[in-house]
Amino acid sequence: MIVHLRSLFFTFIFFGVAELIISFDLLNEKNGIFLAIFLIIFAIFAGWNVGKNILYSFLSFSLAISSLGLLYFIDNVREQQIFGLLVSMLFYMALLGIKRIRKNAFDMTARSLFSASLIAIIFLFYAVVYGLYINFNIPLWLFIGVHFVFVTIVTLVSLRAYSSDYKRIFLYSIVIAFAMIQLVWLANFWPFGYLTMAAISLMFYYILWDLVQMVFLETLSKKRIIITILYCIVLTLTVLLTTQWLLVG
Secondary structure, eight states: OOOOHHHHHHHHHHHHHHHHHHHTTOTTSHHHHHHHHHHHHHHHHHHHHHHSSHHHHHHHHHHHHHHHHHHTTOOOHHHHHHHHHHHHHHHHHHHHHHHHHHHOTTOHHHHHHHHHHHHHHHHHHHHHHHHHHHHSOOOHHHHHHHHHHHHHHHHHHHHTTTOSOHHHHHHHHHHHHHHHHHHHHHHTTOOOOHHHHHHHHHHHHHHHHHHHHHHHHTOOOHHHHHHHHHHHHHHHHHHHHHSOOOOOO
16 A cells, blocks of 8 residues: 555645745744744644654654754755655655554565655754754754664664564664764764765664664574675765765864
């Protein structure tokens, strides 16, 4: 099932409000602030309505926050409109993934759809927090703290599809979050732009998450660990060698 009418209806509203903010350049206006708050609250409601669990609302909430934040870093109106369309498509994909994973957590198609939307949302989140940290005077402790909370919750949500042992899920979520904030601290010294750092952080998160989900699926092996790590190294090197280094002399 690739069509879910309720999710589609919510997506049209999300897209309409986002395009209204973009088309009339309301990001810095009073009316735009009200519309942005409405969009965030609506995203939370949509996630809860489809997923019937407040944890799923966190995904739609993160998507709305990240999308609104990234609009500040896009100057061209046409590019903003394209971004709004793509984000709306991701919003529908996330709601559909939530719907299917809630209905049948063992459905591999549902897991794939849910995981793909999850990874995209994580990238948007990383991009906006790195962008805000680089461009504004945000304390490092707050930057790291937001990462820790976000990674813990989003990992907790994603691993629910693989196990009903919530204590074990929470433990792995905390471990991954601690590992990621170490990377975030190191990233503070990296001479890269926010999109590059977001991409690298996402790759490291994915390798940790993939190893944990293999543990739950009981498919973990030395061969898969080596392949996953090598894959991550190749992608990381590719990103580093093709990006612009922001060296300060």
